[in-house]
Amino acid sequence: MMIYKEEKGEEKRVKIEDIEYGQPIVYGGIKPTKDPTDDTTYTFAGWNPALKSGDTVTGNQTYIATYTSSARLYLVTFDSDGGSEVEAQHVRYNYNAVEPKDPTKIDKFGTYKFLGWHYVKEDGTLGEQATFPIEITKAIVLKAKWEMEKRAEVIFRH
Numbered sequence: 001m002m003i004y005k006e007e008k009g010e011e012k013r014v015k016i017e018d019i020e021y022g023q024p025i026v027y028g029g030i031k032p033t034k035d036p037t038d039d040t041t042y043t044f045a046g047w048n049p050a051l052k053s054g055d056t057v058t059g060n061q062t063y064i065a066t067y068t069s070s071a072r073l074y075l076v077t078f079d080s081d082g083g084s085e086v087e088a089q090h091v092r093y094n095y096n097a098v099e100p101k102d103p104t105k106i107d108k109f110g111t112y113k114f115l116g117w118h119y120v121k122e123d124g125t126l127g128e129q130a131t132f133p134i135e136i137t138k139a140i141v142l143k144a145k146w147e148m149e150k151r152a153e154v155i156f157r158h
Contacts, residue, residue, distance in 0.1 A: 041070055126143060
């Protein structure tokens with residue numbers, strides 16, 4: 001009997017197979033997954049003991065899923081609200097987002113003064129002003145707030 005389990009002997013069994021003695025061992029089940037934590041993501045790395053091509057059944061065996069871990073990154077998006085583009089940042093959990101260079105905004109109505117970045121509420125309206133550095137614990141969107149500095153003038157002459 002071949003038993004494939006999640007990492008650390010957890011009770012969750014991925015698959016049990018009855019394979020005859022001397023037959024090749026081939027895992028044909030689903031790829032195991034491990035839920036991410038706030039700060040870490042996991043990728044299936046293989047089985048322990050490792051399954052090698054040509055391995056055959058010599059008795060009962062249990063294989064435990066193993067994973068590699070990597071820092072979980074959260075997306076910090078900057079919505080310049082019609083201003084120049086500001087690149088998003090991918091920030092590790094509990095690390096700081098860095099204040100980007102101020103965007104600029106000029107349109108057919110005039111020139112605008114940048115007043116800062118604001119959190120975006122769930123209803124899409126502007127929330128409180130962001131103060132950098134910002135410790136990141138989830139994905140966030142920051143939106144630019146503008147004040148018209150100079151109106152465009154249109155003069156008709158004849």
